[in-house]
Amino acid sequence: MPIELHYIDTGGDETPVVVVHGMLGSADNWRSHLKQWQRRHRVIAVDLRNHGRSPHVAGMGYEAMAEDLLALLNRLGVERAHLLGHSMGGKVVISLARLAPSRVASLIVADIAPLAYGHDHDSVFAALRRVEAGEPTNRREADALLAEHVEESAVRLFLATNLERDDEDILRLRIGLDEIQDDYETIMGEPAGKGVFDGPTLVLRGAHSPYVTDEMLPALREVLPRAEVETLEAGHWLHAEQPKAFQTAVNAFLERVES
Template identity: 80%
Template sequence: MAIDLHHIDTGGEGVPLVVIHGLLGSADNWRSLLKAWQADRRVIAVDLRNHGRSPHVAGMGYAEMAADVLALLDRLGIEQAHLLGHSMGGKVVISLARLSPTRVASLIVADIAPVAYGHGHDSVFAALRRVESGEPTNRREADALLAEHVEERGVRLFLATNLVRDDQGILRLRIGLDEIMADYPAIMGEPAGEGAFSGPVLVLRGGRSAYVTDAQLPALHEVLPEAEVQTLDAGHWLHAEQPEAFQAAVNAFLERLAD
């Protein structure tokens, strides 16, 4: 059963751009890009289930997450949208496009391929569990706890966006970590649906990321035959590392579709 997702809606006219974050991200991570895009179009950023301010529920399968987003479009009266998804969110938008292609004007897939990946988040989950047990009261304490398992400061700062202060002044995780970990194999699996989505697609990949390699391009084009692939000088979080180049690529793609 689909759930009501929390979202940020800039308002505006025309076919909206719906933005979907990756694993352990949220709509809040996209606020600066939303401000940049909202001058030209309506933009909606979504908190997926077990993320951000959306409800915590069992199940992280791509059919379920796509159904949640589709229910949001129905609730907002949106017949068709451009869908942008990063990482796990990219698999969500691919799933929605395969399952309900008439609702999708175009896809923008950021640094993910429609393939299964190996498990690679053990240290991240351990760090988040350490914060849970450590009950930090300030950001410095939280970072020290995260650093016991995650060396990269940029990753720690990203993970810390999931912390909110409770009534006792303790920083707590707002994500559904139990639910995410319980269905982690589904997250690392392939998108839902079958066959190809034949509509317009832009794939943006990081040149310093291993998520969309040249070896994976045949599998990508099998599912997204019209995909245009562009490489940015960035790692996996390319929209955060190269926001101007990311914004420009998205703008150019959507402007071509409008011509």
């Protein structure tokens, strides 16, 4: 049963660009990009289940998350959309493109391949649990707690976007951390659906990221045969590290698709 996702919608009548964040992200992380893209497009950014302001429910399967997204498109009366997904969100949009290709005008996949990956989030989960137990009352305290398990300041800043102040003035996690951890194996697995999506596709990857290597490209093109692959001088969070280059690549692709 699909759930009602929280979303940001810039409005408009044209074919929208639907933005889907990665694991532990949210629509809020994309606000600066939305401001740029809305000059040319209607943009809809979603909070996936157990993220942002969307409901917390058991199960993080890609078919279920794709159905959540499809239900939102139906609710908004969107017949076709350009889908843009980063990391886990990339697997969500690939899943939707395979399950309901007629609803997808084009696909933009940011730094992920339609493959299963190994585990590499233990320290992140430990940091979030430390914050949960520590009950910080300000951002400095929260960062100190996160730093016990995560050294990189950029990663800590990203994780801290999941904190919000409660009625007792304590910063609490707004994500469904239990649900995410319980189904972590599924998140790290392959997208849902079978066969290929043969519509226009752009794959943006980070030159310093291990998520889309040259060795993965043959398997990627088995699922996305029309994929144009562009490499940005960045790591996994390429949209945050190289925002202008990311926007330029997306804009150029959408212009080609819509011309």
